[in-house]
Amino acid sequence: MAEETKKKNLDGAPVIDFDKFRPTRSSEQYRKGKDMFMSGLIALAFVIACIPLISVLYTTIVNGFKRLNLNFLSYNMTGVVGGNPTPSGGYGGVLHAIIGTLEITGGAMLISIPIGIMCAVYLVEYAHGGKLAMTISLLVDVMSGIPSIVAGLFAFSMFTIVFGPGTINGFEGSVALSLLMLPTVVKSCEEMLKIVPNDLREASLALGVTKQRTITKIVLRTALPGIVSGCILAIARVIGETAPLLMTAGYIASTNVNLFAGQMTTLPVYVYQEYSKLSANCPANATADCVTTIPMERAWAAALVLIIVVLVLNLIGRLVAKVFAVKTER
């Protein structure tokens, strides 16, 4: 019977001269060469990218380290005049800007992460590529292209209309930032949810679990590490925004802890303002403690603080991701 089937299978099948397809020495050489060449290119890409990246970090650390001390972190900019030291012996600091950055970014997170995740859930779990969903995900793409400055103008006008002209406060900044964060959150959550194998949804639904519980306890749970890292990237994307915050959250030298009233300084705005000052004046009769280059030094130190804040947030995010994902890791 085997003979029979064999004939049947290959009945009419062409006869192949496999020698024709045998690798030649040169083709092998070529492939090997190409493989090595591409490996080289890929490693080179990495090296090339490292140059600016290291330079940015190096510059910031070297320049920022000079003024980064406890005094810088525990004072704001009230009473700082010219290049003169303050009564506390420092030259002003970023306490107010750190508080502002954390509060404003936190506000943006609270707005955009839940909405973003639920929007991604809608797109992946409920919409099944319907027309509305296509429109929404297209618009999410479009939204990711909104220039930050336009987001700032949007929030600014919304608040002036609702709360009266000239309204500037931290929450307004949060709204502007959440507009920028939202598409990033939706996109990355969408990607992460799509990657969750369908097998798992089927397995859960087949156990008679409702869709909501399947999504929250299986799908989102499985995608969680990815979602967390996506949200971290989204935060990273907005925590350094300057332009929209200049017009929505404003700039103030003193500490304001109320997100909903009064201007609030954030670290990037602080960096920009200090950079804009460039140098401070020291009158002819000033003491030796007067430092003309202090604004740039503060700018670099604040930039370093900003990077460190980002680093700490990243670490927290990763830690969270790890704790939740601990079982898949092993």
Add this chain to the structure above:
Amino acid sequence: MGQRIDVNHENIYYGDFLAVEDVNINIEANKVTAFIGPSGCGKSTVLRTLDRMHELIPGAHVEGEVLLEGKNLYDKDVDPVSVRRDVGMVFQRPNPFPTMSIRENVLAGVRLNNKHISKSDADDLVEWALRGANLWNEVKDRLDNPGIGLSGGQQQRLCIARAVAVHPQVVLMDEPCSALDPISTLAVEDLINELKDDYTIVIVTHNMQQAARIADYTAFFNLKAVGQPGHLEYFADTTTMFNNPQNAEAERYISGRFG
């Protein structure tokens, strides 16, 4: 007690493509019914309509009736969630939840349905289900390890344990043993034999010896030609099907002279 399923004039579509045509079948309560047939003839497709799992595929839809103990699963007022709670399913490819330990995987059906279950009850249930799936001895010392750390065969047995832990009325199995070795296969077959006291079992299998061993009834699906819809060619009790089939195609298929 298991429940019976009656399928009447069922057509199944993937979008516009009619995948399976006019299926009529009566699946007896507390019996094992096997689906056999060549690849692509629609066995999995029909099976999935028995607990409305096909609805997860966009565009897939059904015409006709599927009656579970006389109640049409496709009636407007029927919630697919409750259908799936009553009709459990085991898949072709093992799919344990990667975020869960072995123990949690077994308990998933109970836990995810928000049922609170005491630790001792949970322990009993886990042991019962894993023993039934012939996995207990291999994993009892590492119940808290992740389920995906197991080998393919072990994973599939874990999935079977997970499905039976919910105590469904009917259990659908889509080639549950295709990734298992003979030992595990035997254990699963024993389990099926044991389960049918309480449940109705429908199993898709490529292994005709398996069908012959465990099934009370066998349904033979066929395909006129590629691209044509599949259909139920012949349905009979297993003895008749394998010893004295009253259908020429079925006989050819079973004796291996097909194609």
Add this chain to the structure above:
Amino acid sequence: MGQRIDVNHENIYYGDFLAVEDVNINIEANKVTAFIGPSGCGKSTVLRTLDRMHELIPGAHVEGEVLLEGKNLYDKDVDPVSVRRDVGMVFQRPNPFPTMSIRENVLAGVRLNNKHISKSDADDLVEWALRGANLWNEVKDRLDNPGIGLSGGQQQRLCIARAVAVHPQVVLMDEPCSALDPISTLAVEDLINELKDDYTIVIVTHNMQQAARIADYTAFFNLKAVGQPGHLEYFADTTTMFNNPQNAEAERYISGRFG
């Protein structure tokens, strides 16, 4: 002509975990050798070391020798790429390239070496390989459709076609039929029979009937206990293995009295 493989004192580790211990086996050229044994005993693991596929798993490493026609695959100057060209592989789960058409899937391996292959040569090769995998008639009208559009069984046959299209010296198959129906299985078995004229075949199977039907030699792997390394328990020509095994464990396993 196929080539012989000799495995000497092979230990296989996943990181620190010794998965398989001290394997010694001589795989004859132009013969079919089957690996059988309970789940988790390391059949797949050993198989993958025969074309260095295990190296893809971080931490997996091998001690000992694997000689392909006398040349150690693990010698420093051996390129795993050329090993894998000479030793083809078919996997447990079908894995066609999802972005490629059926035709391109079959040609994928050949294209690596022959950038410019004439259309007629390509057509011939595609037909030859697909016929060999008993898939030609089902797909000949839609060769340009994506490979993942096929049913599971069809996909696996496509993968077999893809592997043989490269015309390797040795073909390793890890439960290639576990997702196939009997008809396709038979066709693949015939293909294996035919291929052994030209190639050496090593096949992992759970189906002992299959091993008995197609293998010239059978290797029985076993596991002392869970968590212990697997090992080669008994190696014999197939007739001896199934009719008159000189090993108590093998006998128990084959007669189904195992576990």
Add this chain to the structure above:
Amino acid sequence: MSSQDKTALQPSGGKTADKVFRGVAYACGILILVVLAAVFLFLFFRAWPLIGGDQKANSETISSFTGGKVSSFWGYVLPLLFGTVLISILALIIAFFVSIGIALFISHYAPKSVATGLSYVIDLLAAIPSVIYGLWGGLILVPAIYPFWNWVANHLGWFPLFAGPAANPQRTVATVAVVLAVMVLPIITSMSRDIFLQTPTLQQEAAYGLGATKWEMIKLAVIPFGRSGIVSASMLALGRALGETMAVLMILSPSVTGYSIKILQASQSNAIASNIAAQCPEANDLGVSVLIGTGLILFLITFIVNFAARKITEKAGA
């Protein structure tokens, strides 16, 4: 452990939760539309005086922005648009290949322990604020890169893009594109890395099993799998480059009007976002309308770019 008594198809609990959850998800989807509509309407409303207002006042305002060279809105915005797109495309071209290279390096070349560290560094770099890139670009890169661009201008000057003489200091489109490339690089890298890491092992093994080299495996399995992810990452990156304000503002020496592809010369092009930032603080009400009008154009252009990209992805996916 015997079966519980159950009647068929008991209504299940959690139906309300199911409905509420679905409703919330649906509402959040719709919210995207609402927010975008709000942004669009606001921009349009604020830019309205350009269309419905006193045309003479409009041209006076635009003249005041351009030193009298241009007085029509289109004459003002089109060169800005050209500059914006030029800068962003250059940045994307520079970043794209490098990013894919790094992503592959992390996902498939570097040993696992190294890769974890590297991805962390990349994630961190995505977080470096544009104002810091502005500082770095303006103060460190501009002088440092001059010899290189000067060399390019001297040796490749026949190519119109690199027409010399290279400006010194190099506050040019070329330098800005490099900085923007550095800024968007982590975005493309980290997204494509995530996708590359998700490539099914089965696909990779299939390629290796056919005797593919590592690079061939990547071409056969990794790149096709990651393609849509790469495109969407690039779109995100392009979006960021198009809208980037501070770095351009702090580095580029902009032109007032005119189209130019001489990327090594100063005062040749300007970008919409940074122009808004530069002009807004001193602008009067009508001036703000003009600037918002340019913002609206930027908004529309990102719409078109993303739309086209989506169509490309769809085609590739089919």
Add this chain to the structure above:
Amino acid sequence: ACGDNTASTNTNSSSTDSSSKSTPISGDFQGAGATSQQAAVEAWIAGFQGTNPDAKIAYNPTGSGAGVTTFLTGATAWAGSDKALSDDDIAKSKSVCASGQAFDVPVYISPIAIVFNLKGVSDAGKHVNLDAATAAKIFDGKITTWNDPAIQDQNKDLKLPATPITVVHRSDKSGTTQNFVSYFKDQAPDAWTYDLSENWPNEVGQGAKGTSGVISTVKQADGTIGYADFSQVGDLGTAAIKVGDKYNEISAEAGSKVIEDSKLDDTAKGENRVVVKINHATEADGAYPIVLVSYDIVCPAYKDAKQGEFAKAWLTYVTSAEGQKAAQDAAGSAPLPSSLTSQITKSIEAIKTK
């Protein structure tokens, strides 16, 4: 609040202060506007809070235009602006002020330096002499090398290299630019034909954002020339400008002199306004004619009387000798000349505090 840099001697100094004749001001007060004033305002806030420790004052340096716009919404107590109010703004202010219309008084005068970076000259600490026409031609791209006869003739004692000139100008809309080019417009109308604008009018050389951008760009290459607020010059070279037949070097006092020699702008209509028409043609001894005058804009009466009280006290302090001294120390600005004092005082007196 937390982190404030309050001096420990704060209360003592306020009680001994002679100027605290009225009750101290308390409350939250906001201002916004010109970036040029920022350093001075910081000093003024510190000084003002010395006598009014319960006043919380914030100044947002958003830019003159935005500052005025915000002021006209009523959200700020005062605006800082590098240019006087327009008739339009005056009209709009009627709805914001409780009565009357807004007015502007000069508070900050700062000379604008022509800065340059030239090997062998600026790094040797030497000045370059320029007259208005030559400077205008340089900034208009008509003179392109440093050793151009037009420059060399005025600098007989310097050996100027053939280095090409790179002009560096502001790329953003700026009061500094407008004040700078208005000097060319007045003194070299043939060489500088552009309309007066806050935007740089030509495409010569390179633009940079903000004074800081200009300074750092000038520092980055040899042969650059730009203009910037005097306080930001640092160690760059500056040009001495021809006044009469002498070349006067830049200094705060020299800047003050030109204002002293200027008249009020009689085209600025409106009560209480003190707008200076800078006399660029001044021949006053030692005067440096390129200056920026920056104003504070306030209402004569506020809807919230507290704001009025504050505005009055604020301007009084800012324009006082003490306030001007603080600005001079902190920002290197020029003091308001005494010729303006009585005008300013009269206007401030007009602010109603009830």
